[in-house]
Amino acid sequence: MTVVRSVTLASGSAIRAAILKDHGVAFDVVKPGLDESVIKTEAAQGGLGLEETAMRLAEAKCMAVAKNRPGLVIGSDQILEFRGRAFDKPANMDEAGARLLEMQGETHSLINATALAEDGEIIWRNLSRPRLTMRGMTSDDINAYLKEVGNGVLSSVGAYQVETAPGVGLFERISGDWFAVQGLAVCPLLAELSRRGAFGEGWKNPAPVLAGVVGSPISHSLSPLIHNEWARRALIAGEYRAVDVAPGYGPFVEAMEALRAQGFAGVNVTIPHKENALRYADEASDAAKTIGAANMLTFAGGRAYADNSDATGFAEALMATLGGDDKVESAMMLGAGGAARGVVAALREMGCARVQIANRTREKADTLSNEFALKCVDWAARGPALAGCDLLINTTSLGMTGQPPLEIDLSALPAGATVFDIVYAPLETQLLKAARKRGNKTVNGLEMLMHQAAPGFSAWFGGRPYPVFPRVDDDLRDLLIAELNRRSAS
Ligand code: NAP
Helix, strand or coil: CCCCCCEEECCCCHHHHHHHHHCCCCCEECCCCCCHHHHHHHHHHCCCCHHHHHHHHHHHHHHHHHCCCCCEEEEEEEEEEECCEEECCCCCHHHHHHHHHHHCCCEEEEEEEEEEEECCEEEEEEEECCEEEECCCCHHHHHHHHHHHHHHHHHCCCCCCCCCHHHHCCEEEEECCHHHHHCCCHHHHHHHHHHCCCCCCCCCCCCCEEEEEEECCCCCCCHHHHHHHHHHHCCCCEEEEEEECCCCHHHHHHHHHHHHHCCEEEEEECCCCHHHHHHHCCEECHHHHHHCCCCEEEEECCEEEEECCHHHHHHHHHHHHHCCCCCCCEEEEECCCHHHHHHHHHHHHCCCCEEEEECCCHHHHHHHHHHHCCEEECHHHCCHHHCCCCEEEECCCCCCCCCCCCCCCCCCCCCCCEEEECCCCCCCCHHHHHHHHCCCEEECHHHHHHHHHHHHHHHHCCCCCCCCCCCCCHHHHHHHHHHHHHHHHC
16 A cells, blocks of 8 residues: 655745645645744854855744654755845845846846755755746836735745736746746655655646647648647747648537547647637627737637737737837728738727828728728829838738738838838848838848737646746747757758
């Protein structure tokens, strides 16, 4: 018979308890009731570094509880190190604001020590040291953040709550163990608890998440690279697959039923199935209904929910380039296909007052212009119509590898305008090259692709076992560019 050891968490921290619970560990909580300042003073007097101090604190918490408890006892401590100094939790909101202001634009570490004791003896130790780089922020940004989250930040040494959406937005880059960032390096701990018989034979890892992208053709899709990279970074067990589904509503329904039976949490949907996805869903978001197509299906509680992240993906990519203050007043959109619908919905949502559309097939442009109150311009007149525009968007497939180039005379486009090409292969299309040469700001399709992927990841992987927020950053960008370069070279 397997003897299952009892587990005690020697900590009053709600986040540490939540992390353990979310990973299926059954445990009791006992607060160690230590005066940590005594240990810190002794460590400083003894010339100990911050890593040794954190470990000393973790061990002391562990032993304070282990002396009265049988089984395995976990103790943990986290010290924020910034410019060689340790920081305690801020005493009040003013101190929290000052701390965030001091650390903005710079990198700090969260030294995370975990110790395990049994029968009054420390039997295992682990040290993790994730590094976090904060965005450059003004005191107004910081005050707005603190106002939004409230004094919950006072329980964190960093004066932020990285596990929430506004908190993660304070950072430019986070590297290292995500669980250690939150307060407990759970992966090595779970492995050790398992080795020491804490789970008996019945314990299993949380079920891996399955998600994917369906379309035809689909082998070229970069979405698996994006989602699998985010899952890898967050240490989430799961897989995002590309699934080829033949055109037609019948094959689409059959494929969805099969994927749901396999336990898929959801799928992205691309050509030629975006309308099929909307038709198939039990419920649809306002965005999907407005656009008339869905690029996301989420399966939960026996129902299928349709959404469309093309519009937010486009808007976020544009805003990341323009910054919050640069408003788009007048835009010219080329194309009237599926992607154009998402772009025009985003422009309307962003409050763009004047949107012109030009498309090779005039009737399609007319349909879209009637639906969204756009000004229709002849395809032949697309160049001169650029006068006074502060944004030009190409949503046609022209300029894409294997397609004819997009021919357009940019001379009427104001120098301060931005040019957005949603094509991402090649990364810099002829249109973007010409725009860059004449001094216009440019945005490529890869930015939209990365941003439109984030809602799907949050919906399918991000809540397992607790919220994880996917980040569009240089590491992801570099990974995708390397893949595009590899493809164009082969
Ligand atoms: P779609 O529905 O097939 O629409 C294609 C558009 O391109 C139509 O407006 C079409 O005009 C126009 N077009 C095609 N060939 C043309 C030509 N020779 N001359 C003039 N116009 C031409 O495709 P879509 O889904 O909208 O996708 C369009 C492009 O956006 C693709 O390159 C796709 O990869 C890209 N995309 C990128 C993202 C991203 O996240 N970056 C997302 C979605 C799509 P007609 O109406 O006259 O046929």
